[in-house]
Amino acid sequence: MPRAPRIAIIGGGIGGLAAALALERRGAETIVCEQAPTLSEIGAGLNLTPNAIKALRALGVEDRVNAIASLSNFLNIRSWKSGRYISRTRRGDFKEKFGAPNLSVHRADLLGVLAGALKTTDIRTGRRAVAVEGRQHNAVARFADGSEIEADIVVGADGIHSAVRKSLFGAGADAPRFTGCICWRGMAPADAVPRDIAIDDGALWMGPHGHVVHYPVRRGELLNIVAHFDSDAWTEESWTRECDVSEVTTTYAGWNSQLTRLYPCSTRWYKWALYDRDPLEHWSVGRATLLGDSAHAMLPYLGQGAAQAIEDACVLAAMVAKFSDDLDAALAAYERIRAPRAKAAVLGSRARAKENHLASPWARLKRDVKIALRERFGGGGPKRDNTAFQVGWLYEYDVGKEMG
Numbered sequence: 123m124p125r126a127p128r129i130a131i132i133g134g135g136i137g138g139l140a141a142a143l144a145l146e147r148r149g150a151e152t153i154v155c156e157q158a159p160t161l162s163e164i165g166a167g168l169n170l171t172p173n174a175i176k177a178l179r180a181l182g183v184e185d186r187v188n189a190i191a192s193l194s195n196f197l198n199i200r201s202w203k204s205g206r207y208i209s210r211t212r213r214g215d216f217k218e219k220f221g222a223p224n225l226s227v228h229r230a231d232l233l234g235v236l237a238g239a240l241k242t243t244d245i246r247t248g249r250r251a252v253a254v255e256g257r258q259h260n261a262v263a264r265f266a267d268g269s270e271i272e273a274d275i276v277v278g279a280d281g282i283h284s285a286v287r288k289s290l291f292g293a294g295a296d297a298p299r300f301t302g303c304i305c306w307r308g309m310a311p312a313d314a315v316p317r318d319i320a321i322d323d324g325a326l327w328m329g330p331h332g333h334v335v336h337y338p339v340r341r342g343e344l345l346n347i348v349a350h351f352d353s354d355a356w357t358e359e360s361w362t363r364e365c366d367v368s369e370v371t372t373t374y375a376g377w378n379s380q381l382t383r384l385y386p387c388s389t390r391w392y393k394w395a396l397y398d399r400d401p402l403e404h405w406s407v408g409r410a411t412l413l414g415d416s417a418h419a420m421l422p423y424l425g426q427g428a429a430q431a432i433e434d435a436c437v438l439a440a441m442v443a444k445f446s447d448d449l450d451a452a453l454a455a456y457e458r459i460r461a462p463r464a465k466a467a468v469l470g471s472r473a474r475a476k477e478n479h480l481a482s483p484w485a486r487l488k489r490d491v492k493i494a495l496r497e498r499f500g501g502g503g504p505k506r507d508n509t510a511f512q513v514g515w516l517y518e519y520d521v522g523k524e525m526g
């Protein structure tokens with residue numbers, strides 16, 4: 123019997139653990155090397171669109187995700203000052219329409235589900251990769267402590283500031299451009315949230331130069347809030363930089379009081395500058411490849427970063443199983459299947475960035491009318507896509523069905 127392929131995954135985040143789970147379910151021997159001393163996640167929310175839920179279904183963890191997730195029946199798009207409802211997209215029928223619901227989770231809870239489902243993966247924490255070499259018949263990862271791991275394939279799932287990407291493609295491959303937008307995130311306990319906020323619905327407030335999203339996580343115990351605004355007052359990309367709530371209240375002074383009263387309900391606020399990156403031309407060198415943000419970091423406007431990472435994981439594992447006697451072909455097929463879709467998500471997110479922050483009242487009115495009409499009558503295409511931003515093409519994909 124041929125031996126199982128040995129796959130080393132650098133990074134124990136959402137993409138890395140999803141890859142480990144997908145690969146071990148297909149019979150591979152998997153090792154995850156995570157730089158942090160424990161597997162952990164930032165205290166933020168994650169919106170999981172139907173395609174992400176179908177990918178989690180393919181990993182066999184849909185029920186466990188349901189147990190920790192919140193289901194919003196509506197996505198309410200609202201106007202910044204008056205609070206007027208621009209549209210109320212019914213998410214309750216996404217299951218029927220796209221084959222899975224839209225759920226939101228706490229990132230740490232999702233990581234816990236993925237970690238808890240792993241059976242045979244060897245997890246090594248406190249291992250920071252500094253270089254990866256993709257060779258003709260194997261790949262080697264080198265770590266800050268001087269150790270090395272040789273495997274049939276090394277997968278760089280080490281996130282937006284990927285050391286693996288840099289090692290394989292050079293520092294020039296990562297050319298982040300500051301978007302001129304700053305984000306703040308907070309998390310409010312549900313019982314602190316004013317009663318006039320429909321905590322069970324997802325909301326998107328759009329105004330001049332900014333937008334704010336909030337949705338429930340941890341089965342409605344917490345409200346996740348993310349606020350975006352055009353500004354160059356901060357340029358650091360870290361996701362863990364704490365700041366004072368006054369920055370948020372000052373930035374959104376003049377916005378609807380239903381929204382501004384939410385901000386002090388979170389005791390902690392974090393901020394980061396948003397950077398954009400062009401899609402990579404290639405993901406693999408020899409037997410080393412990339413997955414998730416390291417391959418296709420994207421702006422957050424379509425809520426697809428984690429979704430695309432989990433889809434990558436399913437496809438990589440399926441290709442490794444299909445071409446188990448030719449792993450070069452497996453990596454080529456992985457990239458061929460995944461790169462176009464991931465690139466479309468990167469570019470689609472970039473396009474949305476402009477529309478969310480329109481400054482001209484006339485342009486905003488035109489946009490709002492378009493959104494309202496789409497919600498009511500459906501957009502173009504045979505399925506009359508009635509999602510506010512015409513993202514049915516992303517949601518309808520079922521990686522489990524595609525990969526068999």
Ligand SMILES: Cc1cc2nc3c(=O)[nH]c(=O)nc-3n(C[C@H](O)[C@H](O)[C@H](O)COP(=O)(O)OP(=O)(O)OC[C@H]3O[C@@H](n4cnc5c(N)ncnc54)[C@H](O)[C@@H]3O)c2cc1C
Nearest residue numbers: 133135136137157169251280281414415425426427428429
């Ligand atoms: C606040 C916020 C909200 C978001 N909301 C959404 C959303 O609603 N929907 C959505 O789909 N996406 C969302 N995203 C994007 C999504 O979280 C990312 O796209 C996703 O986490 C990518 O997963 P990943 O595994 O590629 O990277 P990460 O989750 O960043 O994981 C990378 C892992 O690699 C480890 N690592 C890094 N360098 C090394 C190294 N040298 N050696 C070893 N380990 C290393 C890190 O410690 C980390 O554990 C959001 C992101 C943020 C920050």
